Amino acid sequence: MPPLEGLIRMKTEQNRTTEGGTKMKGVIVMCLGELVRNNFGQDKWEAALEKAGVKKDTIFLSTSNVDDVTVLKVIGSLCDILNISLVQAADAFGDYWVNTFAPKIYGAYYEGIKTAKEFLLNMDKVHVQTAAIVPDSRPPRFDYEWKNDKTLIMGYKSHRGLIDIMVGLVKGVGKYYNEDLKVTKLGDDKVEIIFS
Ligand code: HEM
Numbered sequence: 001m002p003p004l005e006g007l008i009r010m011k012t013e014q015n016r017t018t019e020g021g022t023k024m025k026g027v028i029v030m031c032l033g034e035l036v037r038n039n040f041g042q043d044k045w046e047a048a049l050e051k052a053g054v055k056k057d058t059i060f061l062s063t064s065n066v067d068d069v070t071v072l073k074v075i076g077s078l079c080d081i082l083n084i085s086l087v088q089a090a091d092a093f094g095d096y097w098v099n100t101f102a103p104k105i106y107g108a109y110y111e112g113i114k115t116a117k118e119f120l121l122n123m124d125k126v127h128v129q130t131a132a133i134v135p136d137s138r139p140p141r142f143d144y145e146w147k148n149d150k151t152l153i154m155g156y157k158s159h160r161g162l163i164d165i166m167v168g169l170v171k172g173v174g175k176y177y178n179e180d181l182k183v184t185k186l187g188d189d190k191v192e193i194i195f196s
Helices: 003-017 027-040 042-051 068-082 086-105 116-121 123-131 163-176
Strands: 023-025 065-067 141-148 151-157 182-185 190-194
Touching: 023 027, 023 068, 027 042, 027 068, 027 086, 042 068, 065 068, 068 086, 086 163, 116 123, 116 151, 116 163, 123 141, 151 163, 163 182, 163 190
Parallel strands: none
Antiparallel strands: 023 065, 141 151, 151 190, 182 190
């Protein structure tokens, strides 16, 4: 089963047994929409929303709460419509989020940070802070373990299982700081990052 279908099924099953499931900040879908509209056109975005069972004129605000399942379904629809894999979608999203979208609205988190290493080491704190105002959001958490002075193992803790998106985001950080990072997924909850 493709990973995304697995994720959607897992979340759908979780939602049947728990109250309502969890939500993500609308800012993630807002960024995805901007990326798709700018690079592929409004029609592709609307088609992806409709295929995911969402009204095509839905406006996502950064502060809205969007069900995790809806976010995953929109990503899945985009992969189908644009004929790309989940990894390609995750890389495109990570690049766009870190290099285009977040600098516009979360500029403060970039201020005074000069390297990819510093930026990544700050990410656990950033996620706790940005998600704090959404009552039922559960941000991913990260931990850090140095294998040697150039190799960082970044642990990913989230019930969402979006490790491919994490890899795409880390690659985006390398691009932002113009550093040649080697980024490898080590499993569902770990990424290895070798700094040059
Ligand atoms: C300025 C940069 C960043 C900001 C402001 C930011 C903020 C956010 C916010 C607000 C969410 C939604 C969380 C929720 O509603 O529960 C999110 C999700 C996520 N972020 Fe970031 N993020 C940034 C960069 C990164 C980077 C560099 C990584 C990778 C190390 C990362 C990994 C993720 C992942 C994987 C998710 C999906 C949610 C999940 O897996 O549970 N983010 N981020």
